[in-house]
Amino acid sequence: MDKSTNPIGLFDSGIGGTSIWKEIHRLLPNEDTVYLADSKNAPYGPRSKDEIIDLSFKNTDYLLSKGSKIIVVACNTATTNAIEELRANYDVPFIGIEPAIKPAAIHTKTNAIGILATQGTLSSELFNKTVAGFTNVDVIEQVGTGLVTLIENGQLESEEMHELLEKYLHPMIAANIDYLVLGCSHYPYLVPQIRKIVPEHLTIIDSGEAVARQTKKILQKHGLLNTKEHNAFQEFYTNANPAVLQNIIGTEYSAIKTDF
Numbered sequence: 001m002d003k004s005t006n007p008i009g010l011f012d013s014g015i016g017g018t019s020i021w022k023e024i025h026r027l028l029p030n031e032d033t034v035y036l037a038d039s040k041n042a043p044y045g046p047r048s049k050d051e052i053i054d055l056s057f058k059n060t061d062y063l064l065s066k067g068s069k070i071i072v073v074a075c076n077t078a079t080t081n082a083i084e085e086l087r088a089n090y091d092v093p094f095i096g097i098e099p100a101i102k103p104a105a106i107h108t109k110t111n112a113i114g115i116l117a118t119q120g121t122l123s124s125e126l127f128n129k130t131v132a133g134f135t136n137v138d139v140i141e142q143v144g145t146g147l148v149t150l151i152e153n154g155q156l157e158s159e160e161m162h163e164l165l166e167k168y169l170h171p172m173i174a175a176n177i178d179y180l181v182l183g184c185s186h187y188p189y190l191v192p193q194i195r196k197i198v199p200e201h202l203t204i205i206d207s208g209e210a211v212a213r214q215t216k217k218i219l220q221k222h223g224l225l226n227t228k229e230h231n232a233f234q235e236f237y238t239n240a241n242p243a244v245l246q247n248i249i250g251t252e253y254s255a256i257k258t259d260f
């Protein structure tokens, strides 16, 4: 059966994965998409690997019930803890998202890079395997405890957010990093706040564009690119307060509350 006109499904522990959705929609405007924010269960970061796997399976089932032809795991924590199990248990292709350590490690001039991510990502086997490949570079790791919860509560610009970011970033600045890797799909929304703290020459990178390119490549490979001219739809579901998701996607789209 030709599934090329079916939607792309994306999930995250909450609203952060919309930063990935934006890049995918920019590159593939002709594709329908269904986004699921599992905000009721956020944050995933402090959860056990087994819990993250269970939640990732539930999210995948939901997106498949909406006809998704491919699943984008728009969450570093879910990718680094569950992508192997997802691929082993479902027929549909999966795109994962991992912290962009490689470009930072290749381009750094100070030989020191910072990575801000969740506990779940930084302690995962997948992440540690990647870091072990770059022995010539100092990788300053920092768990962003509390950041996802503040973002999910709509407190992007709060004083509390600023204080947490200062606490997390100052040791990295002192270690002379010239690249900061945002290893959580929520964090691109913090760039304006981060910019107020870090030196101007510091480069901030995330994985959004790379994930969008990879999604296109895999869709092509499986003959799943939607080539039919149509008005593409973009659906956004959340199992928590829709106002927070609505605020981040803007008025062009509607955040739909789901009982999932």
Ligand code: DGL
Pocket (backbone or CB within 6 Å): 012, 013, 014, 016, 017, 042, 043, 044, 045, 046, 074, 075, 076, 077, 078, 118, 121, 148, 183, 184, 185, 186
């Ligand atoms: N957006 C998720 C990620 O990329 C946040 C994880 C969490 O909920 O702690 O890791």
